[in-house]
Amino acid sequence: MRTQNGTRYYTVGEVADLVGVSAQTLRVWEQKGLLVPERSNGRQRLYTAEQLERANQVALLRRRHGWNPAAIKSSLASEPSRQAWAQLTLGGRLRVARRSRELTIREAARLVDVSRSLLSSIERGEANASSQLIARLANAYRMPTTAFVAGGDPDARIVRADQRPRTVLADGVAWEELAGPGHNLEPAVLLVPAGADSGGAYSRPGEVFVHVLAGVLAFSVDGDAETELGSGDSIILRPPSTWSWRNAGRRDARALYVEQLSPEDWT
Numbered sequence: 001m002r003t004q005n006g007t008r009y010y011t012v013g014e015v016a017d018l019v020g021v022s023a024q025t026l027r028v029w030e031q032k033g034l035l036v037p038e039r040s041n042g043r044q045r046l047y048t049a050e051q052l053e054r055a056n057q058v059a060l061l062r063r064r065h066g067w068n069p070a071a072i073k074s075s076l077a078s079e080p081s082r083q084a085w086a087q088l089t090l091g092g093r094l095r096v097a098r099r100s101r102e103l104t105i106r107e108a109a110r111l112v113d114v115s116r117s118l119l120s121s122i123e124r125g126e127a128n129a130s131s132q133l134i135a136r137l138a139n140a141y142r143m144p145t146t147a148f149v150a151g152g153d154p155d156a157r158i159v160r161a162d163q164r165p166r167t168v169l170a171d172g173v174a175w176e177e178l179a180g181p182g183h184n185l186e187p188a189v190l191l192v193p194a195g196a197d198s199g200g201a202y203s204r205p206g207e208v209f210v211h212v213l214a215g216v217l218a219f220s221v222d223g224d225a226e227t228e229l230g231s232g233d234s235i236i237l238r239p240p241s242t243w244s245w246r247n248a249g250r251r252d253a254r255a256l257y258v259e260q261l262s263p264e265d266w267t
Contacts, residue, residue, distance in 0.1 A: 009038070009046035019055045026055065032069035034058050034076070064182060090167060093148045095123040097141045111140040128170040130199020132244070139205070144265050146177055146186050153180045164189070171196035175257075186259040192217065194253075197246030206260030208237040210245075215253030219245050 016023045029035045030045075035055055037045040047055070054076070061072045088096065098108045105123070109116040112133065121127035129137075138145045149165045156179075164176040173196050178187040192215070201220070210217070211234040218226040219235055221243045228248050229235060237243050247253045 007048065009040075009048060010052055012037070012045045012047070015047045015052055015055055018052060019059045021055075021059055029055070029058055029069065032073065034069055034073055060182075089125050090129070090148060091123040091125040094129075094137060097137075097143060097148065098123075101141050103141075108137070108140060112136040128168075130170040131173055131175075132199035132202040134169065135202040135204060139203075142265075144181070144186060144261055145204075145259070146181050146188075149175075149177055149181070156180050170199060173198075184261050186261060188257045188259075189213075190253075190255045190257040192245075192247040192253040192255075194247050194250055198244045201242040201244040203239050203242045204237075204259055205239055205265070206262065207239070208260070209256075209258045210235050210237070211256040213254045213256060215247060215251055216249035217245050217253050217255055218248035219243055 010018070012023045012026055016026055019026075026035065026045075030037065035047075035051060035058070037047045037051060040046055057076060058072055061067055061075060065071075067075070098105065101108075103111075105120055106116050109119045112119070113136075114133065118127060122129045122133075134145055134148065138147070149167055159178055159180070164178065166174060166176050168174045172193045174191040176189040176191065178189065179185070190210075201223070210219075210229070212229045212231055214231050216228055216230050218228045219237075220226045221237065222241050226246075226248070227235075
């Protein structure tokens, strides 16, 4: 790294090593308008930390989807950066997702069968969404539920216990993500305070596996009578069934919750 006029820059070789591509690939991306490095007094290419982040985004989209430069440029132009996304509230992310699908708030509310005023309040951060509503919005927007979560490194193999992206929903129900976004599995720890529930029945496109780690969770599938699961018990939930859950005990419940996705879900 070098410094010019008080700003620290990466050289083309350093960016190539950090991103995992060749210097020639970076030059091609520059020709296609994907990267715009600055120049030293000697006309050497120099990259800021923000440009390094953008290069990582370009490489990620190319590896994951096999997109050409035009498709990558369009995607980067239409989606907020990781930093901007992380700074949004949950309601802000829901609003961006809805608008990216070119839905009015009235149309989105109709799709998930809630009032326009409730969805508007959630987007403004004035009301909390339930797990059921988040799942239904994800279905309506054709997105994984974890697409609404801030943070998470798609390329990270390890997620430390103190670095889990955490989302708190209605009644204090919390989801702690165990992997970064963009994979075919969505593993999370589900934390349910005593008396809290999913907010109603919902379904997901792929299979869901739940393993109770502590406490008692009661599941109702397709409206049938509840089945209580205690510590060590597991359940497989398959679409097109619908299910709901609630904490049936007197203490907080905790469960491993793993959802199956397809590669197309992240497009």
